[in-house]
Amino acid sequence: MLATLIASLFIAIGILGCLLPVLPGTVIAFIGIALHKLLLGDASVSWGFVGLALAITIFSIVIDVWCTWWGARRFGASWKGALGAVLGGIAGLIFFSLPGLIIGPVVGAILFELMDNRSGPEAVAAGVGTIVGGLVAFFLKFGMTAAMGVGFYMAIMAH
Numbered sequence: 186m187l188a189t190l191i192a193s194l195f196i197a198i199g200i201l202g203c204l205l206p207v208l209p210g211t212v213i214a215f216i217g218i219a220l221h222k223l224l225l226g227d228a229s230v231s232w233g234f235v236g237l238a239l240a241i242t243i244f245s246i247v248i249d250v251w252c253t254w255w256g257a258r259r260f261g262a263s264w265k266g267a268l269g270a271v272l273g274g275i276a277g278l279i280f281f282s283l284p285g286l287i288i289g290p291v292v293g294a295i296l297f298e299l300m301d302n303r304s305g306p307e308a309v310a311a312g313v314g315t316i317v318g319g320l321v322a323f324f325l326k327f328g329m330t331a332a333m334g335v336g337f338y339m340a341i342m343a344h
Contacts, residue, residue, distance in 0.1 A: 188225050189221065189341065191224075193217070195216055199212070199213035199214025199215075200214065203323065210326060210330050211326055211330045214238075214334060215242040218235060219235055219238075222235050228344070229341075229344075241332070241333055244329070245330070248325050249326065251322075252318040252321045252325070253270050253271050253318045254267045256315050256316070256317040257294045259318070263298065263301050266298040266311040267311075270290040270291070270293050270294035270297075270314075270315040270318075271290070272293050272297075273290045273293015273296070273315075274315075276293070277290070277293075290316075290318075291315050294311040294314070295309060296308075
């Protein structure tokens with residue numbers, strides 16, 4: 186019972202983490218599922234489910250980076266602007282936490298576009314694209330994390 190409560194807490198924090206960009210929501214939910222398996226062994230979900238949850242977690246991280254890249258490119262960024270968006274997001278998170286994670290990709294895309302001699306409006310469009318990509322990533326990560334939680338409870342109930 187305690188292990189399920191702990192896993193449920195991790196899953197809930199994981200889902201909330203999707204709403205707050207500073208928390209790696211899908212990773213937190215996965216940790217809860219893995220802890221449940223480690224604490225309860227055969228009374229928990231299968232190792233196959235844990236593996237599937239790990240694959241979803243890794244995919245969510247890839248989606249996060251790819252959507253930033255895609256958003257910038259979709260709105261006209263060069264490959265340099267898209268790279269700037271990804272690097273800006275990483276640098277923003279490292280140096281400025283939550284505000285940096287939100288503003289870093291925009292600033293990175295704009296700066297890299299301007300360094301590539303693109304016009305101001307073109308650079309700003311690339312920055313806007315990173316916001317669109319970030320929103321797409323948010324919805325995808327939220328859906329994946331919620332699906333992991335639902336799958337976890339369905340597997341526990343079936344057990």
